[in-house]
Amino acid sequence: MLMQQERIENGDGYQTVERAFELLESLAGGPRGVTELAVELGLEKSTVSRMLKTLAGLGYAVQPEKRGAYQLGPRVLYLADRYLDANRLIREARPVLERLALEARASAHLAREVGSQFLVVAKEASPELIQVASAVGGSCVPHASALGKVLLAGMKPALRMRWLQEPLQRFTEKTIVDRAALADEFELIERRGYALEAGEEHLGVGCIGAPVRDAGGRWIAALSISGPLRGTPFKLDREHIELLLAHARALSAALGYREAPAAAPVG
Amino acid sequence: MLMQQERIENGDGYQTVERAFELLESLAGGPRGVTELAVELGLEKSTVSRMLKTLAGLGYAVQPEKRGAYQLGPRVLYLADRYLDANRLIREARPVLERLALEARASAHLAREVGSQFLVVAKEASPELIQVASAVGGSCVPHASALGKVLLAGMKPALRMRWLQEPLQRFTEKTIVDRAALADEFELIERRGYALEAGEEHLGVGCIGAPVRDAGGRWIAALSISGPLRGTPFKLDREHIELLLAHARALSAALGYREAPAAAPVG
DNA sequence: CAACACCGTTGTTTATGAAGGAACAATACC
DNA sequence: GGTATTGTTCCTTCATAAACAACGGTGTTG
Numbered sequence: 001m002l003m004q005q006e007r008i009e010n011g012d013g014y015q016t017v018e019r020a021f022e023l024l025e026s027l028a029g030g031p032r033g034v035t036e037l038a039v040e041l042g043l044e045k046s047t048v049s050r051m052l053k054t055l056a057g058l059g060y061a062v063q064p065e066k067r068g069a070y071q072l073g074p075r076v077l078y079l080a081d082r083y084l085d086a087n088r089l090i091r092e093a094r095p096v097l098e099r100l101a102l103e104a105r106a107s108a109h110l111a112r113e114v115g116s117q118f119l120v121v122a123k124e125a126s127p128e129l130i131q132v133a134s135a136v137g138g139s140c141v142p143h144a145s146a147l148g149k150v151l152l153a154g155m156k157p158a159l160r161m162r163w164l165q166e167p168l169q170r171f172t173e174k175t176i177v178d179r180a181a182l183a184d185e186f187e188l189i190e191r192r193g194y195a196l197e198a199g200e201e202h203l204g205v206g207c208i209g210a211p212v213r214d215a216g217g218r219w220i221a222a223l224s225i226s227g228p229l230r231g232t233p234f235k236l237d238r239e240h241i242e243l244l245l246a247h248a249r250a251l252s253a254a255l256g257y258r259e260a261p262a263a264a265p266v267g
Numbered sequence: 268m269l270m271q272q273e274r275i276e277n278g279d280g281y282q283t284v285e286r287a288f289e290l291l292e293s294l295a296g297g298p299r300g301v302t303e304l305a306v307e308l309g310l311e312k313s314t315v316s317r318m319l320k321t322l323a324g325l326g327y328a329v330q331p332e333k334r335g336a337y338q339l340g341p342r343v344l345y346l347a348d349r350y351l352d353a354n355r356l357i358r359e360a361r362p363v364l365e366r367l368a369l370e371a372r373a374s375a376h377l378a379r380e381v382g383s384q385f386l387v388v389a390k391e392a393s394p395e396l397i398q399v400a401s402a403v404g405g406s407c408v409p410h411a412s413a414l415g416k417v418l419l420a421g422m423k424p425a426l427r428m429r430w431l432q433e434p435l436q437r438f439t440e441k442t443i444v445d446r447a448a449l450a451d452e453f454e455l456i457e458r459r460g461y462a463l464e465a466g467e468e469h470l471g472v473g474c475i476g477a478p479v480r481d482a483g484g485r486w487i488a489a490l491s492i493s494g495p496l497r498g499t500p501f502k503l504d505r506e507h508i509e510l511l512l513a514h515a516r517a518l519s520a521a522l523g524y525r526e527a528p529a530a531a532p533v534g
Numbered sequence: 535c536a537a538c539a540c541c542g543t544t545g546t547t548t549a550t551g552a553a554g555g556a557a558c559a560a561t562a563c564c
Numbered sequence: 565g566g567t568a569t570t571g572t573t574c575c576t577t578c579a580t581a582a583a584c585a586a587c588g589g590t591g592t593t594g
Contacts, residue, residue, distance in 0.1 A: 013321040015551070016283040016581065021325050028349035034542055044583055049543060054280040058288050059404070062382050067542050067589065072350045074386050078404025080347030081390075082295035083339045115329050119341050137326070137345025281581070283552070301571055311554055316572060334560060334571050 019043065023051055024072070027061060031071040089212070089221055090122050092254040096223070097124035100247045106227040106234040107131050110212070111140055111147040112220060118148050121221075128232045132205055143168050143182060144175050146197040146209030147222045153189040154211055154219025160186070174199045194245060196236055204229055206236045210248035215256030223248045286310065290318055291339070294328055298338040356479070356488055357389050359521040363490070364391035367514045373494040373501040374398050377479070378407055378414040379487060385415050388488075395499045399472050410435050410449060411442050413464040413476030414489045420456040421478055421486025427453070441466045461512060463503055471496055473503045477515035482523030490515045 022041055026032060032040075038048045052070045055061035059075030084090055093110045101108040101124035110122040117139045125131055142148040142163050152160050168177040176182050189195045195209040207226035211219040225244050227234035234240065249259070289308055293299060299307075305315045319337045322328035326342030351357055360377045368375040368391035377389040384406045392398055409415040409430050419427050435444040443449050456462045462476040474493035478486040492511050494501035501507065516526070 013324050014283055014287070014318060016281055017287045017318065017321050018325065020281070020284040020287065021327065024346060028346055030353065035540085045542075046544080046584080047582060050581085051281060051284065053543090054284050056382070057280055058285065059382075059384075059386075060288065063542095069542095072346065072353065074350065074381050074388050075404050076343065076346040076350050077388060078402060079291060079295055079339065079343040081403040083341065083343050086297065086339065114341050115323070115326075117326075119326075121341050121344060135345060136348040137342050282579095283581080302569080312571075313555080313573080314553060317552085320572090330571095336571095 019047075020051055020055065023048065024055060024060060024076075027070060027072045031069045033069040036069075087121070089255065093122050093212075093221075093223070093251055094124075096247050096251045096254075097122055100223070100225060100244065101125065102127055104225045104234065104240055104243050105232060106225040106240075107134065109134060109147060109224045109226065111151065111222050111224070113151060118142055118151050120147070126227055126232070126234075128227070128234075131232075132202075132226055132228065141169075141171070141201055143177075144171050144197070144201040146195045146207035146226070147224050149185065149189055149195045149197065150209040150211050150219070150222035150224075153186040153195065154222075171201050172199055172203050174203075176200065194241055196241075198229065198236055206234070208236060208241055208244050210244050211252075212248055212255070213252040213257040215258075217257060220255075223251060286314075287318055287322065290315065291322060291327060291343075294337060294339045298336045300336040303336075354388075356522065360389050360479075360488075360490070360518055361391075363514050363518045363521075364389055367490070367492060367511065368392065369394055371492045371501065371507055371510050372499060373492040373507070374401065376401065376414060376491045376493065378418065378489050378491070380418060385409055385418050387414070393494055393499070393501075395494070395501075398499075399469075399493055399495065408436075408438070408468055410444075411438050411464070411468040413462045413474035413493070414491050416452065416456055416462040416464065417476040417478050417486070417489035417491075420453040420462065421489075438468050439466055439470050441470075443467065461508055463508075465496065465503055473501070475503060475508055475511050477511050478519075479515055479522070480519040480524040482525075484524060487522075490518060 019041070023037060026037055026040060034045055034049045034052065037043075037052075038045045041048070052061055052063070056063055056070065056073065058073075060073045061070050062073040063070050089112065090110065097108045097110060105126060105128055107126040108124045109120050111118055111120050113119075114121070118141075120134060120136055120138050120140060123134060123136050140147045142152055152163060155163075164179070164182070168179075168182070169175075170177050176185060185195075193210065197207040197209070199205060205226065206229045207224050209222050209224040212221040212223055214220045223244065225234065225240060229236070253259075286308070290304060293304055293307060301312055301316045301319065304310075304319075305312045308315070319328055319330070323330055323337065323340065325340075327340045328337050329340040330337050356379065357377065364375040364377060372393060372395055374393040375391045376387050378385055378387050380386075381388070385408075387401060387403055387405050387407060390401060390403050407414045409419055419430060422430075431446070431449070435446070435449070436442075437444050443452060452462075460477065464474040464476070466472065472493060473496045474491050476489050476491040479488040479490055481487045490511065492501065492507060496503070520526075
């Protein structure tokens, strides 16, 4: 097969499979025609046509009408359904996210460490018209998002180091790129039990993050609410922090975490 | 590449892609090792190992620990999320299914025609311990399930014929395989507005199906409750039929369907 | 109404990239 | 400490996927 295009990262990994998923993820953006996709991905029309036919045969794509455009097929639901079945965290989180988004009038997200990334594994969009865009399955920045900072703060310092080895990218003037300042930040988050982020990743967008604990008390995931800092009811204030913490505690409880009984008041 | 195994259906379709998805769907059943999968699918260990690495690189599989077994990755959630975004029917159906399953104490399903199949596109498991097994993304039998019969009953007779061309498979002694009897059945379903099925596909399992209508009144999907005919509160009785119909009407209304005003009583 | 432009599909050919087989490195288990 | 089993990596080979061009539709336009 002649590869007229540049093949940069071909260390290993099945080229054909990678292309199939590229195609599928393009389809995820809405119905697409063969020619359109071929141009978008720099492939041959015939390749795309045959690939889509394969995907359609498997149910991961559908072609509503003969000789027409393709779109995502319902078989993707099967995989997701099975994934959720195996992940108690996400299953338990769904209703919590729904209530949280509604009450906070902000977008609610759940993230956790998967492989070597921090990924958003569930979300509920804000009921407000204006909301921050995000996608399930996307990754989040370790040092510049409330979700990432909570996940890092919950790790043993040795593990945390491995996440902060690479240079810390600066997204805005508020991004914390100083390692000493970040260390203080983690200490603060661990002590207070929540993280704040105001424009560190995107200017004008704020986020509050809180840990989700498993039965052993470990911080295994992060729950957050986020939204524009102006124009919606969402604010980085005490009320929203308490609301988030309440729901994070509820989710932790659903996972079997029992809070330590409050210390008896002295005297 | 030497294909020592029989390659029966290789008309077209990318072999590598088909294998990748076979692998993924195997993983959907739970964590699997490389060797295990290789045996299960009749592939070479090396092939499976490389394929899984590719899938892991894309996020569709994960290997929780080095040199360990693989499982499904969170990227599958992304595709499903986008699919749902594009499908108002399923989005609106989810809360309806939840309530319906809880109130009927039975499994609730939503099915529709996709490509050339009737597929379950959403479900909510029964709150009862004993429940019928089913999977989102699976297909349902046109002539022997309540879902299938409702979908067929809602079609124009000409279209319906195309679904019933092949010989009608008999699953149990109750399966309707006589075409005249089936025609009567469709007429009945259309008149009553719901379908009953008792052991036609699996002995001991019953199902009630009702149509979901779009704004134009067309039957675009089928909603159902199903469960064992003994051992749970689920029954094929008037109470459950009315419950299902109420939720099906609610879903239709959410999709913009306005019921015709009841005819004024005569006299 | 014919000519055109566009789309998705389908042959055919070729060398590329995936499959095979075996050896390799880690574990876990006697 | 040996042994069995796991997942990974080499290397060779040829079957397979990519390219390219021609085809058969559909809708549009002069």
